[in-house]
Amino acid sequence: MALHTLSVAGVRGADAVAVTEAYLGRIARFNGELNAFTMVDAAGARAAAAQSARRIAAGDARALEGVPIGIKANIDIAGFATTAGVEARRGAVATADAPVVTRLREAGAVILGHLNMHEAAMGATSDNAAFGRVNNPHNPGHTPGGSSGGSGSAVAAGLCLAALGTDTLGSIRIPAAYNGVYGLKPTHGLVSDDGVVPMCRRLDSVGPLARSVADLGAVMRVLAPIGEAAPLSRVATLSVIDDFARTDVAVRSAYLLAHDLIEGLGLSVTRYDASDVDLRTALTAGFIESAREVGEFYAADYARDDGGLSPELRGYIAQGRAATPDALAAGNAAMAKAAARLHAVLQMADVILMPTEPQPAFAHGPAPVGQALFTGLANLAGLPALALPAGWSAEGMPVSVQLVGRAGSEASLLALAAKLDQVLRGYSPPPAYS
Numbered sequence: 001m002a003l004h005t006l007s008v009a010g011v012r013g014a015d016a017v018a019v020t021e022a023y024l025g026r027i028a029r030f031n032g033e034l035n036a037f038t039m040v041d042a043a044g045a046r047a048a049a050a051q052s053a054r055r056i057a058a059g060d061a062r063a064l065e066g067v068p069i070g071i072k073a074n075i076d077i078a079g080f081a082t083t084a085g086v087e088a089r090r091g092a093v094a095t096a097d098a099p100v101v102t103r104l105r106e107a108g109a110v111i112l113g114h115l116n117m118h119e120a121a122m123g124a125t126s127d128n129a130a131f132g133r134v135n136n137p138h139n140p141g142h143t144p145g146g147s148s149g150g151s152g153s154a155v156a157a158g159l160c161l162a163a164l165g166t167d168t169l170g171s172i173r174i175p176a177a178y179n180g181v182y183g184l185k186p187t188h189g190l191v192s193d194d195g196v197v198p199m200c201r202r203l204d205s206v207g208p209l210a211r212s213v214a215d216l217g218a219v220m221r222v223l224a225p226i227g228e229a230a231p232l233s234r235v236a237t238l239s240v241i242d243d244f245a246r247t248d249v250a251v252r253s254a255y256l257l258a259h260d261l262i263e264g265l266g267l268s269v270t271r272y273d274a275s276d277v278d279l280r281t282a283l284t285a286g287f288i289e290s291a292r293e294v295g296e297f298y299a300a301d302y303a304r305d306d307g308g309l310s311p312e313l314r315g316y317i318a319q320g321r322a323a324t325p326d327a328l329a330a331g332n333a334a335m336a337k338a339a340a341r342l343h344a345v346l347q348m349a350d351v352i353l354m355p356t357e358p359q360p361a362f363a364h365g366p367a368p369v370g371q372a373l374f375t376g377l378a379n380l381a382g383l384p385a386l387a388l389p390a391g392w393s394a395e396g397m398p399v400s401v402q403l404v405g406r407a408g409s410e411a412s413l414l415a416l417a418a419k420l421d422q423v424l425r426g427y428s429p430p431p432a433y434s
Helices: 016-034 042-057 099-106 149-157 173-179 213-223 249-264 279-297 299-304 311-322 325-348 376-381 410-424
Strands: 037-040 068-072 110-115 162-167 182-185 205-210 234-238 268-272 351-355 385-392 398-405
Touching: 016 037, 016 042, 016 068, 016 110, 016 149, 037 149, 042 110, 068 149, 099 110, 099 162, 099 213, 110 149, 149 162, 149 173, 149 205, 162 182, 162 213, 173 182, 173 385, 173 398, 182 213, 182 410, 205 213, 213 410, 234 325, 249 268, 249 351, 249 385, 249 398, 249 410, 268 325, 279 299, 279 311, 279 325, 279 376, 325 351, 325 376, 325 398, 351 410, 376 398, 385 410, 398 410
Parallel strands: 068 110, 068 162, 234 268, 234 351
Antiparallel strands: 037 110, 162 205, 182 205, 182 385, 351 398, 385 398
16 A cells, blocks of 8 residues: 555554655655645654654554644744745744644644645635645646645645645635545634634634545544534535525535435435525625735735735735725624524534535636635534535536534534445545545
């Protein structure tokens, strides 16, 4: 078995130095075409791997001993610039690891470096003016999604075993969907966001991406305590999602298959009327709130107008600043209504099933409208959501479904995803990177 295909459990019993060298070799071989990593700390990775090898030999392996992990570029790694994909932050060298990185290191993980992303996390393509475009390993002419595009691309192509991303309106789950891997946005506030460049604190979450449910859970359990899975019996779907006219045929087929599989597990599936939820207004409001907070964070760079922020990012900030009090009030009301509806449905059901994205990954270029329509709801409500690969389009691109649960139900979502995955067998390595 190739070393880069080992699971977390497999790595914990393997030669950690050889595993790390295998991943560094794959980065050297493939990153030029994918542009998933913007910084590789080879020396630090080798030192950590050597320490892991000693612990494994002594029978003292920790939870992630020797596991090579990539970190999104908006999360602090001591001694390296936390660029957040922004030209103006090339000199923003972190003096300490973010707490999430500290947790990974203390569990034995080997930190490989920083992963590319959409500038300031404000987008769903990871076309980055400062650090270059990230490519999808299933088709390099297509987007890996965003904003954690480097995380999704690197995990899918086997450049790291798992990765950290951040998710404000879908930025873990969108790349998970487009690259055919697994991604978990935890309950808001469960995982520390200290040492993370903010986008919108009320909506931001840090979480993992991985190539299996088991590996996703292994990393998640290091990031925060998630307890044990509770029994599930009732799954909901939402009319406003079911009736969305622009859902791709492959996505709809995967969604219906997941629906049938859940019923086959003995769970009831009930459709709930959510026609009063204005998805577009609510998610646009979330974007505007994010743009306003990003504008505050980069206010000095915006005022200087010296090329530190791209025209795209400057445009988003201007859009946020231009929002009128009436528009902000209407947006806040729409967000609150959408969140309340999700919470109400989850009083009657244990989990909500929905597609992750309306379509598979699209060709490089402007993103179709509505990239966060399905993913952003969980952020507005502060709820955990897990995206898992569920099929393929006729063109050979992955499609995905997601499970949204009650606050604190990460373990239950992982357990249900594992059962579905026994049939879906969702992850398949991109042929050029297998």
